[in-house]
Amino acid sequence: MNHISRDDLERYAKGELEERQRDECETHLYSCDQCMSTYMSVLEVIGSSLPDIKEESLFTDQIMQKINEDKIDKVAKRPFYEQTFFHYMLAATLTIILMTSGVFQSLTGYIDEVQRTRLSEETPSITNKILETTFIRINNED
Ligand SMILES: [Zn+2]
Structure with missing residues (x-):
């Protein structure tokens, strides 16, 4: 090889x-x-x-920003987003032992919702509502 x-x-x-x-x-x-x-x-x-992963809120904010940018302009930014996000996840995996707070799990849930939104584009109003609620909940956990 x-x-x-x-x-x-x-x-x-x-x-x-x-x-x-x-x-x-x-x-x-x-x-x-x-x-x-x-x-x-x-x-x-x-x-x-890449963001300093120890700055959890900054790390989360920057990922949220990437996710939201992707939602706004899916066609143009998806390849860039996926590339970048792969590296974020890799970086997160490296320090997963340090990520003992609920931030990571909340983030995972948020990402699940985003992916679900992609799969159900026909009903954006309900999923958007869920996304907003999830986003507010995560922000309030700081
Ligand atoms: Zn090799």
Whole structure:
């Protein structure tokens, strides 16, 4: 099995790979611990562009902002959003032990609602109401 070069992992992290290369990269990362750990260190270097995960409310706010941006302009921003969000989730997984508060679970619930909204576009009024309620609840937990 050929490993992925650090350069390619960096380009992957920055979303600079072509779709086919990106797919190959993802497939390889899922099955190769060595490249995954290299990718983690690449992410640490690039990490300055990611939110400080210890600042939980900031972290949550920035994800909410990404989600809301995506809701507003799904067609144009979806690929960027999914790419970025994958990295957010990866970063979250790295420090999942630290995430002992309810923030993460609330966030997961919120994301579930967003995904459900995508699946049921015909009834936006009800799901939007649920989303608003969930969003207010999360904000009030600070
Ligand atoms: Zn590898």
